[in-house]
Structures are given as structure tokens and as C-alpha cells.
Amino acid sequence: MNGNLIIENIDEIVTPEGNCGVSGSDMQNLRRYEHYSVVVEDGKIAAITKEAAALAAFKEKGHPVLSGKGKTMTPGYVDSHTHLIFGGYRPEEFDMRLKGVAYMEIMKKGGGIANTVKMTQEATLDHLIATGAARLTKMLAMGTTTVEAKSGYGMTLETEMKQLKAVKALKRISPVTLVSTFLGAHAIPEDYQHAADFVNYLNERVLPLVKDEALAEFVDIFCEDHVFNIEDSRMHLQAAKALGFKLKLHADEIVPLGGAELAAEMGAVSADHLLHVSDEGIQSLIKANVVATLLPATAFTLREQYAPARRLIDGGCMVALATDFNPGSCFSYSMPLVIALATLQMKMTIEEVITALTLNAAAALNRAEIIGSVEVGKQADLLLHDFPSYKYIPYHVGINTVAHTIKKGVVYTNNIINRETFC
Ligand code: NIG
Ligand code: FE
Numbered sequence: 001m002n003g004n005l006i007i008e009n010i011d012e013i014v015t016p017e018g019n020c021g022v023s024g025s026d027m028q029n030l031r032r033y034e035h036y037s038v039v040v041e042d043g044k045i046a047a048i049t050k051e052a053a054a055l056a057a058f059k060e061k062g063h064p065v066l067s068g069k070g071k072t073m074t075p076g077y078v079d080s081h082t083h084l085i086f087g088g089y090r091p092e093e094f095d096m097r098l099k100g101v102a103y104m105e106i107m108k109k110g111g112g113i114a115n116t117v118k119m120t121q122e123a124t125l126d127h128l129i130a131t132g133a134a135r136l137t138k139m140l141a142m143g144t145t146t147v148e149a150k151s152g153y154g155m156t157l158e159t160e161m162k163q164l165k166a167v168k169a170l171k172r173i174s175p176v177t178l179v180s181t182f183l184g185a186h187a188i189p190e191d192y193q194h195a196a197d198f199v200n201y202l203n204e205r206v207l208p209l210v211k212d213e214a215l216a217e218f219v220d221i222f223c224e225d226h227v228f229n230i231e232d233s234r235m236h237l238q239a240a241k242a243l244g245f246k247l248k249l250h251a252d253e254i255v256p257l258g259g260a261e262l263a264a265e266m267g268a269v270s271a272d273h274l275l276h277v278s279d280e281g282i283q284s285l286i287k288a289n290v291v292a293t294l295l296p297a298t299a300f301t302l303r304e305q306y307a308p309a310r311r312l313i314d315g316g317c318m319v320a321l322a323t324d325f326n327p328g329s330c331f332s333y334s335m336p337l338v339i340a341l342a343t344l345q346m347k348m349t350i351e352e353v354i355t356a357l358t359l360n361a362a363a364a365l366n367r368a369e370i371i372g373s374v375e376v377g378k379q380a381d382l383l384l385h386d387f388p389s390y391k392y393i394p395y396h397v398g399i400n401t402v403a404h405t406i407k408k409g410v411v412y413t414n415n416i417i418n419r420e421t422f423c
Contacts, residue, residue: 001175002043003409005380006058009035010068011388013048015075015374016355021291021363024316027355030390031374038073039063040380043408048376066404066411072390074354075373076145076381076405077335078361081248081272081293083183083326084135084149085128085163088119090327103302103329104226104254113153113187116327120153120163128166129173135325135333136174141414142335143402145381147176148322148365150220152183157206160184164215175407177381179365181248182207182216185228185236195232203239211243217366218269220248223259230258237266246366252276264288270320270364274307275299282315291364292317294356295324296341297332309346320360321353336398343394350394382406 013033016022022029039047039058049055059065093106093115106112120128132149139147149167154160160182167180184202192198210216219240223233237247246269251259253273260281263271270291274281277292285292294307312319321342325333335357342348348356362372371379385393386403393401405412 001408001410003040003411004042004061004063005040005406005409005411006055006063006065007038007068007073007382007384007406008055008065009037010071010073010384011035012390013038013073013374014354014390016359017373017375018359019369021318021320021360021368022355023286023318024313027313027319027352027360028349030351030354037068038374038382040406040409043380045374045376045378045380048374066384068384070388071403072385072387072392073374074383074385074390075358075371076383076407077143077357078146078365078372079139079144079322079325079333079335080148080270080320080361080364081295081322081324082147082149082333083152083324084147085132085151085166086116086120086153086327087123087128088116088327090115093328094331097302108226112328116153117155117159117187121156121159125162125166128163129169132166132170133174136170136176139333140176140405140407140412141402142333142400143383143405144333144335145176145405145407146179146362146365146367146371148179148181148218150181150183151216152186154184155187155189157209160206161209161215164210168215175410175412179218180216181218181220182210182245183220183222185221185233187222187227195228196235199228199232199236203236207239207243211245217246218248219245220250222250223257223262224250224253225255225257230262233259233262234266237262237268241266248272252281260285263290269366272322273298274312275304277308277312282312282317286316289318291320291360293320293322293364294342294346295322295330296346297334297337298324298330300341300345301330301332306341306346309342309348313348313352318360318363319352319356320364321356322361334398336396336400339394340398344397350390353394354390380406380409
């Protein structure tokens with residue numbers, strides 16, 4: 001659905017600019033407008049103006065008007081890394097981890113991803129669609145207007161396809177834009193002794209079908225010690241690239257394996273996690289223009305060190321932020337949490353965080369030309385925060401500041417209009 005809309009006299013608009021992601025110190029540069037109005041026609045930004053005559057002409061067309069008084073506008077958030085679709089839950093594992101058992105220990109004993117695989121195999125397609133839709137509604141309320149969703153809890157062809165079909169159905173019914181990623185190489189099924197054999201199976205039997213049915217745009221792999229090593233990962237990514245998929249990697253999350261270097265070598269769009277990325281890894285990401293997607297809510301949940309955001313940005317990398325929402329290592333799709341962790345724990349400035357959650361996250365999904373900034377011609381995916389300056393966003397620690405999420409010009413109002421500003 002594409003809407004027409006005038007958002008009048010907005011206290012402050014802040015946005016990165018351009019049609020591609022921005023790197024290093026440029027992440028700090030946001031354009032700032034005071035007391036401008038934004039006009040949306042047919043779901044796209046038609047004007048950003050202060051001129052009364054121009055605005056009057058648009059008003060004559062009868063577009064609905066929303067007041068921007070006391071509000072800050074930013075681009076909609078892009079959650080470029082999630083495992084949105086899965087069956088069941090794993091609260092017992094969370095409890096074990098609270099008591100000190102490591103994530104990888106649980107996985108080695110047959111728990112972890114394998115647990116969710118079983119529950120996803122048992123879940124019906126309708127159930128996966130319904131739970132996905134409920135999550136997307138809550139994400140939209142926290143300002144997320146585009147979500148990447150990975151498969152990876154199937155292990156069998158049938159269940160992987162079921163997950164991807166759930167994403168396809170959600171593309172039709174949810175206002176949130178979805179981008180699908182095939183993550184068949186997420187764990188090694190019990191009946192395979194060698195990861196390479198499973199990779200061969202995926203390359204020969206599964207990837208061509210996913211391509212034929214246009215069920216995914218990206219292919220991702222869990223490149224990690226005890227999962228898929230560099231060689232296995234290269235083999236899988238080469239096959240995916242040859243079929244025309246764009247690439248992503250879960251890279252250097254638990255040990256420094258060289259996933260970032262592989263992402264650069266393969267021309268991946270993004271390398272994600274990067275808690276243990278090496279200096280060489282950072283240099284190769286920069287040279288190959290790979291987006292470094294950081295997922296602080298996972299590090300927080302696993303009580304691990306955070307990815308070196310400052311080293312990455314100060315070195316000149318293009319950094320994005322995402323939630324990594326999944327049933328194991330991070331049951332959170334909260335953008336307010338990501339913002340709090342990125343600013344307070346990873347020492348990113350709020351300007352860098354806004355860039356990382358909007359234009360650079362759009363670049364991580366190959367969509368920086370259409371979303372990620374408040375600019376004429378871009379899709380009108382916009383947020384109206386309930387305070388007069390963007391400085392209020394990180395100041396609200398873990399609190400949602402989004403009063404209205406605007407998706408392609410259609411307004412979704414949250415029930416949080418803040419009375420403090422009117423007292
Ligand atoms: O991104 N690292 C691998 N995959 C997920 C966790 C999946 C799970 O535990 O279910 C992640 O952290
Ligand atoms: Fe992940």
C-alpha cells in the first residue's frame with residue numbers, strides 16, 4: 001500500500017544522505033533540517049520544504065496532514081540480520097546459560113540450533129506465518145520498516161523451503177518489507193559426518209531449487225569453528241555466487257577464523273557479528289567495501305565482548321547495526337536495546353548509530369538506492385520520534401521513542417504519545 005501524506009513543520013529531521021552506504025568518519029555526518037515539512041506522494045518522498053506556497057499546493061491535492069510539532073524525524077530502521085522464522089522456544093537453554101553453561105557447550109551436546117530445527121520441522125507453515133506476523137507488528141512499533149529474514153532451522157529441503165515460503169507469505173501480508181536469505185548452512189545435520197558433504201548436498205540439491213522458485217535473494221553461512229570452516233564456506237559461497245545469489249557471512253563470531261577475509265575475497269555484501277575480527281580482516285572489509293554488520297544484542301545476551309565498533313569505524317569501515325533476533329543467542333528484536341548497547345557499550349555516537357541502522361543497513365541489503373535516508377525520491381519509510389531532537393533517542397535508554405512509524409507513506413501510530421512534552 002502506498003500513501004500520500006504531509007508531515008508538517010517537523011521540529012528536526014536528521015538523516016544520512018546518498019544512494020550507497022557511508023564509511024568511517026563520514027558515518028558521523030547527518031543532514032539536519034529544522035522546521036521543514038515532508039510531502040509523500042504514492043509512497044515516495046516528493047518534497048522536503050519550508051516554503052508555504054509549495055506546501056499549500058500539495059495541501060490543495062487533499063493529502064492527509066500529520067503534525068510534526070515537537071517531533072524528530074529519522075529514516076525507518078532497517079533490521080538487516082534476523083532469524084525471524086522458527087518453531088518453538090528455548091527458555092531452558094537460556095536458563096542454563098544464566099547458570100554459566102556456554103552457548104557452544106549446549107550446541108556440542110545436541111542442543112542449541114538442533115533444538116529449534118526439530119521444533120521448526122514440526123511447525124506448520126501457518127504457524128510460522130502467524131508467529132512471524134506477530135513479531136513484525138511489534139518490530140514496526142519500534143521503528144523497523146525493513147527486515148531481513150533467514151532460513152536455517154530446516155536442515156531438510158522441505159523445512160528450509162517451508163521457512164522461506166513463510167517469508168514469502170509475509171511479504172504479501174505485512175506492511176514491513178521483507179528480504180529473504182537462505183541460511184541452509186547454519187548447522188551440520190546429525191546424519192552427516194563431514195560438513196563438506198552437507199555443503200555438497202546444499203550446493204547440488206537445494207540451492208538450485210531455492211533459485212528456481214525465487215525464494216531467496218541472499219545466501220548466508222555460519223562460518224565458525226566446529227561448524228563450517230573457511231574451506232567449506234568458500235565452496236558454498238562460490239556455488240551460491242555462480243547461481244546469482246548475493247552473499248552474507250556469519251563471520252568471526254566466536255573465534256577469529258578469517259571470516260571477514262573470506263567475505264572480502266568472495267565479494268560478499270556484508271560480514272556479520274565480527275566480535276573477533278582481526279586487523280587484517282578489518283583491512284580486507286574496507287578494501288572490498290563489505291558492510292560490517294554488528295549485532296550487540298547477541299554479544300549482550302551471550303555475555304561476550306562486543307564487536308570492536310570503534311576500531312572498525314575509525315579504521316574506515318562501513319558499519320551497520322542489526323538485532324540478530326533468533327530463538328537461541330538473542331531473543332530480541334528491540335531497536336531501543338540495540339541503540340543503548342551501541343552507544344553505551346560500543347562507544348558509537350548517536351549520529352553513527354542512526355547511519356548504521358538506516359543507510360548502511362540498507363546497503364547491507366543492497367537497497368541503499370531506495371531506502372535508508374530522508375531524501376526526495378526515496379521510499380517514504382520514516383519515523384516520527386516523540387521529542388524535538390534526535391539527542392533524545394539514546395537518552396531514552398532502552399525506551400521506544402517512536403510515536404509514528406510511516407511505511408511507504410502510511411502512518412502506524414504507537415500508543416506512546418508522550419505527555420511529558422505537553423505538561
Ligand atoms: O546468529 N550464529 C549462528 N546463528 C545464530 C544463533 C542461532 C541459534 O542459536 O538458534 C546467531 O547468533
Ligand atoms: Fe545470526
